[in-house]
Amino acid sequence: MLQLTTFFTQNGIPEETLIWIFMLPIAMTLVVIGRQIVGIKGFSISAPILIGFAFAAIGLQSGVIAFVTVLGVGFIIKSALRNMRLLYLPKMALILLITAVAVSALTPFLPYKDDIQFSHAAFAFIILILSTEQFGSLLIERGPRKTLGVALETLVMSTAIFFLITSVWLQNIVVTYPLIVLLTAILTNLFLGKWTGLRISEYIRFKDVIFK
Template structure:
């Protein structure tokens, strides 16, 4: 299968990343259903994890935090002016993009930093601001901070697993098997009704009384 795709002009790394997508999604599902890490949906941790792969972990986290913090500051400033929701979000995105550009020459670039993919990583961080602020206005700063940290943790797990060379080799060698394994895992998780690991902690007083 991989050979066929390669012969028809699709580079191997592209196939690899596309096949890694369902695996990354499954990793997020396991973290949610079995462990109980919340995070913003499936999309954000997967996108962040992939972004980290193109920027390197430390750089990625640094850029992400810069974008989030600058976005937060700009939003706080804009809160004093009464603006409709969407224009305000666009302004926040503008501000975060400008800040990211401004600080980018100061960042310690490493060889992991792959352009043009790394630029896309920045775009992803900036665009994630919309979902981030929707959550912030609904649930408040404390909850948002907690979920952001959990999302970050999930993204790092996704990053570590998708960049794991052993797994990459397996996926390239057995693409069909990979898909089947992913489908089977998710069918199982879809029917899983057991307690999440986090719930054992939350309900410890009831369980171990």
């Protein structure tokens, strides 16, 4: 099994990149389980994964602070622009732009840890800032209360993914048996694709009908 990993590393791909790539199927499966079995909505499939990786790059504490800031600023800007009668895309670009400025102003004050590779940090911030788009469109279509719920669920999901991909134990497994990990992920998703049971959230939603 190690052969695959050594093949990649010999061809100049850093081990850390490998870990992240091999972690992707696991993170995806976790998101699918969260959606199909638990019933956590989240912005989309990609958003919690991207944000989870962003957290891994700049540390959970800084990540969460940046995430909350991004959403908070995004919401304020959106409300401020509401009366301006702008078309959707330019309005969204304005929201992203101002959010980016706000986050860059925040960066010097974030509690980074020393062991974090700062090279990823730039990408982490870009990911967090861009997540404002999905947040903003949800805000426009569904209103603030629903959006706050989904944002919280995304935060929970992203944090779970953060813990998953930063687990040293799992990282070792992924590097040692990449094919087995991939196969397990494929099988799990095939199973989930045929899963027609109630989600945990639906047991709560329909409790009156189920337990009447």
